[in-house]
Amino acid sequence: MPKETFFNLKEEKQARILNAAKEVFKQKSFDKASINEIIKLAEIPRGSFYQYFEDKEDIYAYMMLKRFQNNLQEFKVILKNKQGDLFATAKEFVPKLLSKITQGDDSELFYQIAINEDYRRMQRNHHQHQEVFLKEMYDLVDEEKLRIENKQDLSMLLHAMFMPLGVTLYNTLKEIKAGQKIDVHEKINAYYHALELFEHGFSKEGGN
Template sequence: MPSTTFFNLPAEKREKLLSAARAEFARVPYAEASINKMIQTADIPRGSFYMYFRDKEELFLYLAGEYGKRLTALMEELLERRQGDIFAAFLDLFDRVQAEYRAPERSEGCRHVISIVRNNSGAQLSSLLGMEGCLPPPGRLVEWVDPRLLDLRSADDLDSMFHILMGVTGQAMLRGIQAEDPSAVRDAYRRTLDILKRGMARKPSEPQHE
């Protein structure tokens, strides 16, 4: 987390630094992102940066957490609209992200996220997304889920389901963004959701399909 000194800054000065950081992380891969470029763009001394953040990783983590909060709010909206159906809400999330990415008037924040994704592909992106706080915590979201629609057998099942679905959905969204036409990616993602929804093991009472 940033220091108290950072949060005590005027809002305009905080946003100027965060905007510079978002632009730099969007410009090059995480490993190549330069604190010097951030502070030059934000017009602050190098010493001040380290009064706000320990290092580049803490700053990236904070920004990712802010994106995670927005994603959580969107998921709450979609779960409420879908009356607690977690599978339908995640498919809606995929569609919303693809639509926003392809909108001519997409926001600067959306462009930055997409550039960060593109700059950090493969194992590096997985490592970044694995940082604590980068993905929305399921704690708030579970309140919007209708448990009657799920086969819950322990207190931890719903949290585990969220983590599985966030992983599957995140990868599908990235593939959709990288594709010229996301329809094939959506079809494959929907089939994956269907498999997860029905379960992968055959029930003893069910006939085996040839």
Template sequence: MPKQTFYHLPKEKKDTLILSAKEEFSRVPLHEASIANIIKSAGIPRGSFYQYFDDKEDLYFYLLDEFTQNTNRRVMTILRRKQGNLTETLIDLFQHIVHNRHNQDNKAYLKNVFLNMNFKIENTLARSMYEENQKSHYQSLLKLVKTDHLNIKSEQELNDMIEIMVSVTIHNLVRVFVLNLTEEEALTKYINQIELLKKGFQKE
């Protein structure tokens, strides 16, 4: 995560660095990204960069965490609108991300994120709400989820169900970028999988 010196930067300088980083991570995957390109674009010395971040991975996962936190806030908004229906919320969120993947501000960046998915990236996307600074947010989310129609017996089972559904969501987002699916193709496949989860696989 960023060092305190980053948070003390003037907003304009901070925004310039973030924009430069996003441009570099949009151009190439993390392992090919160059700090030299980022600092050249941002107009800062290399020494200043290391006053703000430990390395390019630190900066990359800061950006990813920002994206995830924005997504979490959207989930809360949709969940309220859907009156606590978790599956409808995730379908709405999935459709929103797929529909907006061509937004020029995020198109190349998100494509690189999902095309170069690894455990650490997936873990950041899926589990940021479980981190210490997100626990209160997650507890608020749990309170919004309507459970009377769900076949669960405890909060732990609800946690497990959410984790499974988030994993399915991320997997389908990866497919969107790898296979360059249309919105209709992506949504049809995703909804089919969510419906399978809802009804289960084993006959009574």
């Protein structure tokens, strides 16, 4: 996480530094990108960089965390609009997320992440934040719409629902690396199929 001095900066300067990092990491892998390139684009002295961040890994992790938090906020807004309906929320959120990764403003950044396999670093950095995300969902989900008895059941369901999404994102990044054309609609439909199985169950009603 950034140091306190970074958070004491005006929001405009914080954004300028993070946007500079984004532009550099859009062009190069994590290993090849340099702090010198970031500070030159951000127009800050090298000494100031180390007043704000420990190192390159620190600013990279925070840059990606901000994207995770933005996605979390978007999910929460949809969940509230859907009156706590978890499955309806996932059906609206996932197409937006996949489009953002493959076609949105950050698509070039995710392209670099894919071709250089930097998603492994991203996964390590975000595991703890995923747990925070799950805990925040507990108070927003309408449990009356679900066949669950306690928070443990809800936690199990949330993990199960987002596992196929993680697989979808991982496979999408691998396909980008391989230079394959991404069919977003096909990805969405595949996730919807997995979601339908979780929502309605795997066993046939009245089956043996």
